[in-house]
Amino acid sequence: MDANRDEPDARTGRIDEKFKPVFEACDSASRKALFQYFLPTHSRKPRLAPTRPRLIKWYCPFASQKVFPSGHRYCLNVYAGCGHRCLYCYAAAYSPERPAPKRDFERLLRKDLEDLERFNVPPAPVHLSNSTDPFQPLEARHGHARLALEKILETRHRFSTVTVLTKNPLGAATRGCLELFKALTILPAGHPRHAEFSASGIPPFCVEVSLAFWRQEPASVYDPCAPTPEERREGIRRLRAAGIPVVLRIDPLFPRSPLPGGLALNHFGLAEAQTLHDLEQLVRFAKDMAVRHVVYSTVKIVQPRGRPLDPVMGRLRLVFEKLAAPGRPPFHSGSWRLPTPLAGQVVVQPFLALCADYGVQAKHCMRNLIEAP
Numbered sequence: 001m002d003a004n005r006d007e008p009d010a011r012t013g014r015i016d017e018k019f020k021p022v023f024e025a026c027d028s029a030s031r032k033a034l035f036q037y038f039l040p041t042h043s044r045k046p047r048l049a050p051t052r053p054r055l056i057k058w059y060c061p062f063a064s065q066k067v068f069p070s071g072h073r074y075c076l077n078v079y080a081g082c083g084h085r086c087l088y089c090y091a092a093a094y095s096p097e098r099p100a101p102k103r104d105f106e107r108l109l110r111k112d113l114e115d116l117e118r119f120n121v122p123p124a125p126v127h128l129s130n131s132t133d134p135f136q137p138l139e140a141r142h143g144h145a146r147l148a149l150e151k152i153l154e155t156r157h158r159f160s161t162v163t164v165l166t167k168n169p170l171g172a173a174t175r176g177c178l179e180l181f182k183a184l185t186i187l188p189a190g191h192p193r194h195a196e197f198s199a200s201g202i203p204p205f206c207v208e209v210s211l212a213f214w215r216q217e218p219a220s221v222y223d224p225c226a227p228t229p230e231e232r233r234e235g236i237r238r239l240r241a242a243g244i245p246v247v248l249r250i251d252p253l254f255p256r257s258p259l260p261g262g263l264a265l266n267h268f269g270l271a272e273a274q275t276l277h278d279l280e281q282l283v284r285f286a287k288d289m290a291v292r293h294v295v296y297s298t299v300k301i302v303q304p305r306g307r308p309l310d311p312v313m314g315r316l317r318l319v320f321e322k323l324a325a326p327g328r329p330p331f332h333s334g335s336w337r338l339p340t341p342l343a344g345q346v347v348v349q350p351f352l353a354l355c356a357d358y359g360v361q362a363k364h365c366m367r368n369l370i371e372a373p
């Protein structure tokens with residue numbers, strides 16, 4: 001037997017610097033469990049980073065852990081690709097164009113859960129799903145989101161906060177998931193984190209609903225295959241009526257007219273996606289629904305994998321290029337973006353002012369780490 005296999009602490013020196021603080025903050029039993037669960041323990045590579053070949057993976061492994069300290073958290077993408085086809089989807093840069101169920105999903109999920117048990121991995125938050133909508137149209141046929149949530153409920157002691165992110169809360173509510181959501185909202189008395197959750201008041205389950213547009217017109221352009229804004233609002237009403245904690249993602253935020261330099265979106269052939277009135281309606285709705293907080297970020301444009309940029313996003317890119325400072329191209333970190341000071345001043349500040357007026361807490365998406373005590 002390879003002696004090192006039983007001595008993960010001896011290999012911590014090989015863990016990529018980005019991830020080391022997470023391991024170093026653990027006691028030795030947890031460090032050993034994380035090492036065995038996340039790291040390629042047989043690898044001969046000089047640097048080890050979390051690679052989980054099955055389903056329950058490290059949360060945001062691509063992001064810089066300094067900017068987005070994902071820590072010991074899981075993401076579980078229940079499908080590959082997404083049928084909602086939002087034009088601004090960052091996952092389009094690496095996801096397949098045609099959404100599909102993952103092969104062998106149930107068996108692989110069971111093996112991952114067995115490993116969490118076998119290695120005695122301490123409980124951590126889990127997010128469904130970073131790169132796909134768990135309640136997209138595929139769910140009606142395959143039921144992978146429901147299956148995953150049922151399995152998580154069965155192994156509740158291995159998870160702390162469970163978060164579902166969707167544009168289809170009404171579909172989830174009407175497909176009989178409300179009882180499952182309610183069950184996930186209550187930590188059993190024997191759960192290792194029961195006392196901390198009870199003391200903090202942080203709910204151990206929540207649904208994050210994406211609703212960037214108040215009106216149907218922009219939603220038909222930018223979220224062409226997703227449920228309508230009214231369907232999403234109705235889904236949120238049902239979740240809240242059932243006592244399910246909700247976070248509203250007014251995300252992404254779009255530029256609006258007038259733009260600096262006497263420009264307007266219609267000069268580029270674009271309609272207004274989010275007027276200030278739209279944003280106010282969204283923030284007021286968040287307040288009325290008593291959501292936990294709202295999440296925002298400014299819109300980015302990514303090149304979809306293996307296909308051309310949609311013409312609408314091509315026109316938005318022209319806006320970004322026109323507003324970019326000389327010598328500062330608007331493409332960086334894998335996407336086209338509005339210049340940061342301008343995005344802050346023109347897009348974000350008016351939104352934050354509305355949130356302040358209505359007493360609604362707003363969190364930037366990079367700071368919206370899954371809450372856990």
Ligand code: SF4
Pocket residue numbers: 082083084085086088089090091092130131132133167226
């Ligand atoms: S719902 Fe989310 S994952 Fe699906 S296409 Fe839209 S932004 Fe992408």
